[in-house]
Amino acid sequence: MKKRSFSELRQDIVSGDWVAIATARAKRPHAFIQSRVRQWYQPKATCPFEDPQEFGNKPPVLLYPRVRPKHDWWIQVIPNKFPVFHPGVCPPEISYGPYKTMEGVGFHEVVITRDHDRTIAEFNDFETELLVRAYQERYMALQEEGCVTYISIFHNWGQAAGATIYHPHSQLIAIPVIPGDVKDSLTGSERFFKKYKQCAHCVMTKWERKEKTRVIYENEEFIAVCPFTSRTAFEIVVSPKTHSANFEIMSGESRGLFAQALRTSLLKLSKALRNPSYNFFIHTAPCKKRSDYRFYHWHVEILPKTAIWAGFEIGTGIEVNAIRPEDAASFLRKQK
Amino acid sequence: MKKRSFSELRQDIVSGDWVAIATARAKRPHAFIQSRVRQWYQPKATCPFEDPQEFGNKPPVLLYPRVRPKHDWWIQVIPNKFPVFHPGVCPPEISYGPYKTMEGVGFHEVVITRDHDRTIAEFNDFETELLVRAYQERYMALQEEGCVTYISIFHNWGQAAGATIYHPHSQLIAIPVIPGDVKDSLTGSERFFKKYKQCAHCVMTKWERKEKTRVIYENEEFIAVCPFTSRTAFEIVVSPKTHSANFEIMSGESRGLFAQALRTSLLKLSKALRNPSYNFFIHTAPCKKRSDYRFYHWHVEILPKTAIWAGFEIGTGIEVNAIRPEDAASFLRKQK
Numbered sequence: 001m002k003k004r005s006f007s008e009l010r011q012d013i014v015s016g017d018w019v020a021i022a023t024a025r026a027k028r029p030h031a032f033i034q035s036r037v038r039q040w041y042q043p044k045a046t047c048p049f050e051d052p053q054e055f056g057n058k059p060p061v062l063l064y065p066r067v068r069p070k071h072d073w074w075i076q077v078i079p080n081k082f083p084v085f086h087p088g089v090c091p092p093e094i095s096y097g098p099y100k101t102m103e104g105v106g107f108h109e110v111v112i113t114r115d116h117d118r119t120i121a122e123f124n125d126f127e128t129e130l131l132v133r134a135y136q137e138r139y140m141a142l143q144e145e146g147c148v149t150y151i152s153i154f155h156n157w158g159q160a161a162g163a164t165i166y167h168p169h170s171q172l173i174a175i176p177v178i179p180g181d182v183k184d185s186l187t188g189s190e191r192f193f194k195k196y197k198q199c200a201h202c203v204m205t206k207w208e209r210k211e212k213t214r215v216i217y218e219n220e221e222f223i224a225v226c227p228f229t230s231r232t233a234f235e236i237v238v239s240p241k242t243h244s245a246n247f248e249i250m251s252g253e254s255r256g257l258f259a260q261a262l263r264t265s266l267l268k269l270s271k272a273l274r275n276p277s278y279n280f281f282i283h284t285a286p287c288k289k290r291s292d293y294r295f296y297h298w299h300v301e302i303l304p305k306t307a308i309w310a311g312f313e314i315g316t317g318i319e320v321n322a323i324r325p326e327d328a329a330s331f332l333r334k335q336k
Numbered sequence: 337m338k339k340r341s342f343s344e345l346r347q348d349i350v351s352g353d354w355v356a357i358a359t360a361r362a363k364r365p366h367a368f369i370q371s372r373v374r375q376w377y378q379p380k381a382t383c384p385f386e387d388p389q390e391f392g393n394k395p396p397v398l399l400y401p402r403v404r405p406k407h408d409w410w411i412q413v414i415p416n417k418f419p420v421f422h423p424g425v426c427p428p429e430i431s432y433g434p435y436k437t438m439e440g441v442g443f444h445e446v447v448i449t450r451d452h453d454r455t456i457a458e459f460n461d462f463e464t465e466l467l468v469r470a471y472q473e474r475y476m477a478l479q480e481e482g483c484v485t486y487i488s489i490f491h492n493w494g495q496a497a498g499a500t501i502y503h504p505h506s507q508l509i510a511i512p513v514i515p516g517d518v519k520d521s522l523t524g525s526e527r528f529f530k531k532y533k534q535c536a537h538c539v540m541t542k543w544e545r546k547e548k549t550r551v552i553y554e555n556e557e558f559i560a561v562c563p564f565t566s567r568t569a570f571e572i573v574v575s576p577k578t579h580s581a582n583f584e585i586m587s588g589e590s591r592g593l594f595a596q597a598l599r600t601s602l603l604k605l606s607k608a609l610r611n612p613s614y615n616f617f618i619h620t621a622p623c624k625k626r627s628d629y630r631f632y633h634w635h636v637e638i639l640p641k642t643a644i645w646a647g648f649e650i651g652t653g654i655e656v657n658a659i660r661p662e663d664a665a666s667f668l669r670k671q672k
Binding site: 007008009010011012015016018021022083084085086091093097098099100101102103104105155156160161162163171175176179181183184203204207211228229280281282283301303307308309310311318320 | 343344345346347348349351352353357358419420421427433434436437438439441488496497498507511513515516517519520536539540543546547564565615617618619637644647648650654656
C-alpha cells in the first residue's frame, strides 16, 4: 500500500457532488480500528427488547414465531414507543407566513431480532434472510397506507452510531414526503439515464467488476464495493448486479443472495475494524407511482462511524475520507 | 411551554427540503444540557498552538501583534500542518472510467487566537472583531489564488464537534470546486429570487422580525434566530438584516456589529447548554464572478452537537430535531 500523502477530489456521477479523499494524515487501515471505543453494553435482564410487551410495548405488527422453544420468536416488529412520526389522517400542507408545514403523520416501527448479543454479522443465512423478509413485509404493508410516500429502512449499531438500545434492532420510518437527499438522488439518476440511456449505477457496477480494486464481495446476483466516491472511510455499498429500482419486490433466491451479501459485508467490516459502530440504510425508489422511477437502482449503504463530521463537512457537504476506497477495499477483502 | 407530544414536518423555502421537529420524547430545554459530557482538556504546557512555530509549524501568513507583552500576538494564521488540500497548480478534471477526479489543490489554514482557555463566547468586543477581521483578510488573500473557487471558514469547538486540538482555533479551507450543498443552496436561492423578485433570506428575516418568537438577538445590522427549519436542536443563524451576498466585503462598523452578534449568540448557547460542543461556519457566495451571486444572502450557521445523526438522518437528509425552534429560542433569549 502506498503511504505517500494524497489529496484528491472525486465527483459522484449521479449527484455531481465532490468528495475529498485526503490521506495527508497518512492513516493506514489499522488506524481506523476503534481501539478507544468504550465497550457499550446494556444487560439482558433490563433490556426492553427481550420481551417487548412485558416492557409496555404494543403487540407486534409482524411476528416470526419459533417452533421451539414454544412461544419464542425469531423476529418481531413493533410500533416504536417514541415515534418520530405518528399514524393519522393524511396531512395537508399548511402555509405559515413564508413557510410550509405538515403534521408529522407516518409510521415508525422497530424490527427486533431475538438474540440480545448477536448482531447481523453473526447471523446465519437463514436468520439474515428472515430479517430481510421482515423488512420487505413491513415495507409492503406500510406502502399501502394512504399518505405514505417514502419508507426508510435503517439499522444503527453502537452508541456512536446513534443507537440508544443495545439489543440489535432495525427501524422503518414511513413518511408523507420524499426526503431532500432522496429527491436529489432521483433527479440525478434520471438526468444520467436520459443523457446516456443507461442507469448510472449499472455503469458504475460494470466498471467496478472490471477494475476489481474496490470490490469486496460478489455472488451470483449481488456485489459489495467501497464506492469510488466513498463519503466515509470503509463505506460499503451492496447492490443488485442487474438493474432493479425496488428492494421490496425482490423474491426467493434473490433475497437469500442479498442476505448473504449484506451479512458478509457486515462481517468483514466488523472483523476489519473490530466491531465498529455503524449505520446502514436501504435506498429504494419511493412508494407511489413505481413506474416513474424505473431509472433508479436500489442499494444499501453501510457507513461505519470512523470520523466526526465537523464544520467543513457540515458546511459544505464535502466529506473528507481519510483512506482511499481502494485501500479500504483491499483491507476488507482480506477479512474472512 | 407546551409539553404535549408534537411531530411536524417543516419545509425549507430555499431548498424545498423537509426537516422534522419531533418532541415525542418530550425533551425540555434542560434535557439538552450536556451534563454527561466529559470535560475535555489538553494542558497548556504541551499545546501546539501556544507557540506554534516552536511546535514545528510554519511562520504565520497573518499576525496581529500585541504591543505588550512584546513579541506576543492576538491572532496568528498558519498553514495547517496536516492539510486536507495542498497548494499546487490548478488541477484539470481527469476522467477515470466513468468517474471524474481532480487533484486536491487548495489551501488549509488555521486561525489561532491567543488564549488557551478562552473561547469566542468569552472574548470582548475588540477581540471578536479582530477574529472576524482575520477571517476576512485571509479570505481576501486566498480568493486571489488562481484556482480557488470556494472558501469555507469554520470553527469546531469541543471533541464531539470534531476538534482535535483544545486551544480555540478556526480554519479556512479554499478549494477549486463549488461544494454540492453550497451549489444546491445557490440554485435554490436563485430560483426563489427569479420567482418572487425577492431574496428568500430577506423574506424570512422580515417574517422573523415580525413574529419575534425565534429571534434571540438583534442589533442595528444583524439578527440571530433559531431558524424555522432548524436542523438540530438550538441551531442559530446569524445574518445581516439588509441584503448582502458577501461576508468578506463587510467593513468598519458592520464588522463590529457582526462580531457582537456572533459572540452574543455563542455566549447564550454556551450558557444555555453549559459549554456544549459546536460547529459554526460562514456561508458566503463563491469567490469568482461575484456579480453572478447577487441573489445570495450570506450568514453564519451555529450547530451545537445535541444529537447523533443516525441511519434515518444520513439516509434521507431529514434531520430530526427534538425541540421546537420556538422553545429553543425562548430558552436562549433568557440567557444573559
